[in-house]
Amino acid sequence: MTSATPAAASTSAAPGALQTLLAAMEREHATTVRVLRAFPADRLDLQPHPKSKPARDLAWLFVQEQGLVEKAITTGFDWSAPPSAPPPMPETLDEIVDAFEAAHGRVMAVVRGMSDEDLRQTVQFFVAPKTLGDIPKIDFLWFLLHDQIHHRGQFSVYLRMADARVPSIYGPTADEPWF
Template sequence: MSETLPQPTIQAAYAQELKHELQLTRRLLERVPTDRFDWAPHPKSMPIGKLATHMANLLTFVERSLQGPETDMLTVAPPPALSSTDDLLSRFDVNAASIQQAVVQAADEAWQQPWVMRRGEQVIFNMPRRAVARVLVLNHLIHHRGQLSVYLRLLDIPVPSIYGPSADER
């Protein structure tokens, strides 16, 4: 007879996955060159510095969602723009530590509760906090990580291995 293993809590499962994804993301952000922050591969594309800054700032949404049932983005001051890789990594590290702390402190019941993001009267979305963590933060971060790896390749900057070897790292 097989024994049923206990299922990890939402918090524990997310905390483990988050830690891994944050490590992979930081490896890419470390390679963003300060002297190319304004570079973009196409006029319709986000400059590399803005893309990397957006990735560092995305992390705040999990903590924000755990602070209350809704957030009006009209009341949230935008974070200051960054102009160097050192500043980018500093912001990322602060936000990564904050999100990990918030996740550790959140009970499973909190992950089931809905969170509303709005802009004044306009509801941007209403979803359970676990979906905020997965869709708005992790999936979104992974998507932009893919973009950033292409930017680095186009700049002839070695791309680190992410989920497996890259052409630059074996």
């Protein structure tokens, strides 16, 4: 019996930093959409603890983070001015997911057009509490992608608490066994 390893299975060169990032962003976005769509639309007010966000607010956070990404890679942040008011949160889960899909599409269009030089440029963002620092845009993109994954994990707990089916994220779940 033979087993092909990923390295042995490919004879082409490894993808570049941008291609690796784009593939991860698309893959994780699709998984996040599956998790969001699995949530029962009539349970958006679920709030597991007084310090936790209601499900609607947590779902909307995915859209807001895409807005952060878009601003960071296009105009950057103006920390000398108060932040502009966020767009109003939609009432329904479908509208929230649609807004997430649209925002992701805008971000991906910009990222696909970025050069290696663009990715090395910096954006000012928080590097510690109340401390701004310069972060290469590629690092900022990875940071926000990891934050999306973190919040998706939170949202998967909300799914279980809402007695909804938890889809496969990185492996089987009690609701989606792999074998």
